[in-house]
Amino acid sequence: MRLGQRLVRGIVLYFALLLVWIVLDGTGDLVVGGAAAALGAWVGLLVAPSKPVRQRLLGALAFAGYFLVESFRGGIDVAWRAARRDLPIDPHLIRYRVSLPPGPARTLLAGALSLLPGTLTADSDDEGALLTIHAITPDPVNAVRALEARIAAWFILPREGAEQEGPT
C-alpha cells in the first residue's frame, strides 16, 4: 500500500473509532477517547491487508437496504416455520464453491449468509472458498448466488478472482 493511501486509511479509521467512542461515552473524556482511537487506528493499519479493497458507496448502500429487507424476510420466515403445526423445515447441507476472491468479500458472505432466510454457514475451508451451508428451505443455492452478486456490486474485486472456479 502506498504511504498516501495508508495515511488516508489511518485518518478515516481514526475518525470512525472516535465516533464510536463518542457514541459509547459522550464527549466528556475526549482526551482519553482521542488517544484510544489513535491507538486503534495504528493497530488497525498494522493488521490491515497489504492490498486495500476498494468499494463502491452506492453498492454499499444498496447492500445495506438489501440486507435489512432480507433480515426481515429471514426472521418472518423462520418465525412462521416455528409456529406452524406441521413444522415445514427441510434441514440439509450443501457444499458451495464461492466465486468471490479471498478477503473481506468472502468474510462478509459467510457472515451475512447466516442472517438471511433459510441458510446458515456451518463450515468453511481455510480460504473460505468452499462453504458448508446448512439450509432449512429446499433450494438455497439461488439465494446464496444472489447474495454473492450483491457483495460483488459493493466491492471492486480483482478480475482474476471473479473468474476463478465459479459455481456455474
Added chain:
Amino acid sequence: MSALELAAAVFLLAGAGFYLAGTLGLLRFPDALSRLHALTKADNVGLLLVCIGLALLAGSLRQAALLLLVWLLALLAATVSAHVIARRALADGAEVEVRDGGGP
C-alpha cells in the same frame, strides 16, 4: 400516550414477538443446526425492532446511535457464534443429509 410512545410500544411488542418465535423454534426444531436458524434470524429482527422502539423514546441522537451500535455488535456476535456452534455440531457428528448444491 403520545403518538411517539404508541409507535415505540408497537415496535417493542413486535420485537418481543420475534423473540418469542425464535424461542419457539429453539424448542420445536429437531436438531442443533436447525435451532440455530431460529435463534440467529428471529433474534436479529427482534433486537432490531426493540432497538428502534427504544430509539424512538431516546432523549438524544447519541442514545439512538448507541442502540444502532448495540444492534450491529449483536449481529456480529450472532453470526460468529452461530457459525462456531454449527461447526462444532458438525464435528461432533450431527447427522444431516448432504445434497448437491453447486459445488463439489
